[in-house]
Amino acid sequence: MKFERRSVISILENVKKSLTEAFSFMLPLLSIVLIWQLIVELKIISPRLLPPPSEIAQTFLELSSQRTGGVPILLIHLYKSFIRIALGLSAAVLFGVTFGMLMGVNRVIYRMLQPIISFLIPIPTLAWVPILLIWTGIGDKTIIITVFLGAFFVIVYNTANGVRNVDRHLIWAAQIMGANKWTLFTKVLLPGSLVSVITGLRLAVGYSWRALVGAEMLAATAWGLGYMVFAARALMAVNVMFVGLILIMVTGFIMENCIMVPLQRRTIERWGMVREM
Amino acid sequence: MPSLTKRLGDSASLLAPLFFAFLVWEAMSRLKLINPILLPPPSKALMCMYRLLIARTPDGHSILLMHIYHSFYRLLYGFFAAAVIGVALGLAMGMNKYVYGYFNPIISVMVPVPGITWAPILILWLGFGDPTIIAVAFIAAFFPIVYNTAAGARSISKELIWATQTMGANGRTIFFRVLLPWSAAYILTGLKLGLARSWRTLIAVEMIAATLWGLGYMIFDAREFLLTDVIYGGIILLAVIFFMIENVVIRAIEEKTIEKWGMKIEI
Numbered sequence: 001m002k003f004e005r006r007s008v009i010s011i012l013e014n015v016k017k018s019l020t021e022a023f024s025f026m027l028p029l030l031s032i033v034l035i036w037q038l039i040v041e042l043k044i045i046s047p048r049l050l051p052p053p054s055e056i057a058q059t060f061l062e063l064s065s066q067r068t069g070g071v072p073i074l075l076i077h078l079y080k081s082f083i084r085i086a087l088g089l090s091a092a093v094l095f096g097v098t099f100g101m102l103m104g105v106n107r108v109i110y111r112m113l114q115p116i117i118s119f120l121i122p123i124p125t126l127a128w129v130p131i132l133l134i135w136t137g138i139g140d141k142t143i144i145i146t147v148f149l150g151a152f153f154v155i156v157y158n159t160a161n162g163v164r165n166v167d168r169h170l171i172w173a174a175q176i177m178g179a180n181k182w183t184l185f186t187k188v189l190l191p192g193s194l195v196s197v198i199t200g201l202r203l204a205v206g207y208s209w210r211a212l213v214g215a216e217m218l219a220a221t222a223w224g225l226g227y228m229v230f231a232a233r234a235l236m237a238v239n240v241m242f243v244g245l246i247l248i249m250v251t252g253f254i255m256e257n258c259i260m261v262p263l264q265r266r267t268i269e270r271w272g273m274v275r276e277m
Numbered sequence: 278m279p280s281l282t283k284r285l286g287d288s289a290s291l292l293a294p295l296f297f298a299f300l301v302w303e304a305m306s307r308l309k310l311i312n313p314i315l316l317p318p319p320s321k322a323l324m325c326m327y328r329l330l331i332a333r334t335p336d337g338h339s340i341l342l343m344h345i346y347h348s349f350y351r352l353l354y355g356f357f358a359a360a361v362i363g364v365a366l367g368l369a370m371g372m373n374k375y376v377y378g379y380f381n382p383i384i385s386v387m388v389p390v391p392g393i394t395w396a397p398i399l400i401l402w403l404g405f406g407d408p409t410i411i412a413v414a415f416i417a418a419f420f421p422i423v424y425n426t427a428a429g430a431r432s433i434s435k436e437l438i439w440a441t442q443t444m445g446a447n448g449r450t451i452f453f454r455v456l457l458p459w460s461a462a463y464i465l466t467g468l469k470l471g472l473a474r475s476w477r478t479l480i481a482v483e484m485i486a487a488t489l490w491g492l493g494y495m496i497f498d499a500r501e502f503l504l505t506d507v508i509y510g511g512i513i514l515l516a517v518i519f520f521m522i523e524n525v526v527i528r529a530i531e532e533k534t535i536e537k538w539g540m541k542i543e544i
Binding site for chain 2: 028029114122126131134218
């Protein structure tokens, strides 16, 4: 492989640019941590209510070195939450996209289901928890179903609208050129609705993430990020609460900015379907 | 202006499937295809709401209305505080790049945090009850509002501002005549999103931190007594209430403001 001088320089410049960006992103966050530490050091707020960041970091290290069955406690919390959201969300994507497609291609199904979906969307996802607690009891099942419900309706809604909003002329053009129903579906309707499906998916991730944390507070038995924060309150373990809060913050940030935004950008931009705003 | 018959036809075709779904549910429960304690017929759930509506507390208030009233004023306090502070900060971020540079990382980190996460910490600080619930409702609405307002105010084209400046507009005129109308659509999107988040989070936090009243508290408390008809009735009520807020109140505001100014963003 040949390296041109120019490309090396441009790579270095890119690295430098992203480092400066990362630095200017971290600086305000660091300043907050500093102010926070200072407030506690100066005893403006009692450390029993607001533990200093240094102590929280210590608790973080303790929790990541304490093990049950050979696995660090924090990892189990993270893992449990991850499994729940992965199961609930993938079920929601599977059923949601199928349902949405059916509603999109068939007008009778759309007319039947659309009012029901619009009725169910505004219900706060966690309102289902009391009912699910009676149906399935405390534990994983209730949490996974809540996550599912949080994601399902937005996916259906966006998929159905995506299919229905595919340009009529495209469909006619394909039909004139002799496309059968299957070709029409896979080559026109499916790609045409993708922007909307992915938008729905991104919304769904946010919804199900919120549902997960809330449901874990109300229905988890031993593990999960939401449970961790909620259970720590009963023990007045303020440090643990903040460790959990920061973990939730970081996980949410990574999901949104390192998974969903690039996914949306890659797929939609690559297929040249950026929506004009 | 659609004619009355068309409107009636529209709402009929909207309501018929819902009515049908309720009918199926009613039949399943009445015929005991599903345990009627787990899934009571909707008629029973609605009757139960009616009974709660006419039932009185010792000082003569309707029980259901008390629940609704408590949820509403918590939502309004939290949301309005978030709207005022959020829009102000968002506009400041849009106008000044240093303010933006400082607050943008903080906001981006906070936006994906579910509002309910703050509940346990706030319970510790403020105790059970209204202060905690209102604070959580505030937090849930605040970040989407700031985020969207800042995005809107930053999206204004420099040329527009330059044009008004050359025509001799001062800072105040630019703010009120250019920046604010330009950002209005984004601000409204943020407010809508904030209100929806605030509402969803409110119901959840009422389950955790309310002491006596609130719709979230009502359905969560009913669980302890296996009063499934209260829970289902409550869920239906929640859907109807937010449907009304979104389609009556917010629609009216949109029509009066951004649609009239021709600034609606089509999404």
